[in-house]
Amino acid sequence: MTTYLACMGTRPEIIKMAPIYRTLKAQGEDVQVLHTGQHEEVAQALYKFFDMDPDFQIQLRRQSPSLSNLTAELLQGIDGVIDKVKPDVMLVQGDTASALVGAMAGYYHDVPVAHVEAGLRTGQHEPFPEEKNRELIGRLASWHFPPTPQAADNLRREGIAAQQIFEVGNTVIDAALWVKTQMDQDGASDALPADVRRFMQDHAASRLMLVTAHRRENWGRPIQLIASAVGVLLRLHPELVVVWPLHPNPSVRADIQNAFSVLGAECRQRLCLTDPLEYPALISLLAHAHFCLTDSGGIQEEASAFKCPVLITRDSTERQELVDAGGAALVGTDPHRIVEQASALLNDPWAYRAMQVQESPFGDGHSAQRIADVLTCARSTH
Numbered sequence: 083m084t085t086y087l088a089c090m091g092t093r094p095e096i097i098k099m100a101p102i103y104r105t106l107k108a109q110g111e112d113v114q115v116l117h118t119g120q121h122e123e124v125a126q127a128l129y130k131f132f133d134m135d136p137d138f139q140i141q142l143r144r145q146s147p148s149l150s151n152l153t154a155e156l157l158q159g160i161d162g163v164i165d166k167v168k169p170d171v172m173l174v175q176g177d178t179a180s181a182l183v184g185a186m187a188g189y190y191h192d193v194p195v196a197h198v199e200a201g202l203r204t205g206q207h208e209p210f211p212e213e214k215n216r217e218l219i220g221r222l223a224s225w226h227f228p229p230t231p232q233a234a235d236n237l238r239r240e241g242i243a244a245q246q247i248f249e250v251g252n253t254v255i256d257a258a259l260w261v262k263t264q265m266d267q268d269g270a271s272d273a274l275p276a277d278v279r280r281f282m283q284d285h286a287a288s289r290l291m292l293v294t295a296h297r298r299e300n301w302g303r304p305i306q307l308i309a310s311a312v313g314v315l316l317r318l319h320p321e322l323v324v325v326w327p328l329h330p331n332p333s334v335r336a337d338i339q340n341a342f343s344v345l346g347a348e349c350r351q352r353l354c355l356t357d358p359l360e361y362p363a364l365i366s367l368l369a370h371a372h373f374c375l376t377d378s379g380g381i382q383e384e385a386s387a388f389k390c391p392v393l394i395t396r397d398s399t400e401r402q403e404l405v406d407a408g409g410a411a412l413v414g415t416d417p418h419r420i421v422e423q424a425s426a427l428l429n430d431p432w433a434y435r436a437m438q439v440q441e442s443p444f445g446d447g448h449s450a451q452r453i454a455d456v457l458t459c460a461r462s463t464h
Contacts, residue, residue: 084170084458086112087163089116089160089184090174092125093121095175099175099253100134101450102450104134105450116140116160118142119140140155156180157183160184161190161191171195172194174188175198177199182215185223189222194225198253199228199252201229202229202233202236220240254380254384254445256449258368261362265365265366275363277356278354278359281325282325288321288352289323292324292367292376294326295308295329296378300377305338308415309337309341309342311420311421312420314417314421316352320352325354326338326354339355369388372391372427382394386407386439390438394411395414397412397414403443403444408436
């Protein structure tokens, strides 16, 4: 039996690691879960939802908000857990500080590292520091699991040996489809918080635009511009309703709420500003949304599982595959571009259908099994 240490600490990591955890456990492997504490508020509910209780948890004692302080604390904490577990394989996912430091700690202990969702690149400085994190993990990992041909090509261009690269799809699709199946069995509306459930019931015949904005580079003026565009869309399109889960940062919330303070009463009734949503609620809304406006990489992927068009409020994306497939468009934070593209999705049925990709470029729901097959085969030959 192989012992895996799955290192994760943020919402996207937990979601995308859960299918791998479930698959490896079903095959009788020993999978130890290390929660780094990077996202504490939302993490515990997700672990409970996925029946994936952490075996180890790091209690971060941040002395400052700097990345240096976070990195140092994570490295010391993860190092101690590796000493206790002595894993055969270190599992890391994506491009967070938890993933980078987990890969570094595994490398320091001579534990081979498996990098889930490898090879994503924008080729630019942004997003900072995630772009550099994933490049650095690429120099540390023994197994690279890119989700798409483009991601695999990126790794090959950077000199990663072909025998270390395994294109498998993205486990986010596994997770989203699994959650949708669970909700279809249990009742999707039960996943929504009370305020959102009432709002959706009151506007059942309307077209839903789901909006999320959380990236640090969009804080301040950019997020104010996004909010102003949403206000214009509500005025132009009486059939439109908007659900916007707000980032917990007080200044970000204030910028959004202030931007809508001038909105008329009729439009304001078609806008639901709510607290951050738990994962099942988000999937429920994505499955019913007409389209979404987002700066989230995860939502770009999840939306594609439900043929939901995506307008990306960034100037570049490390998930260019959905743009190339026609299911997403880069609109930045320019209100004119946002209004123009969103209005086309509301007014032009042909334009809308063209953005409903029939197959997600990110996976088919079987990525976790492919990853498990590669790892178990590799371990059996040692």
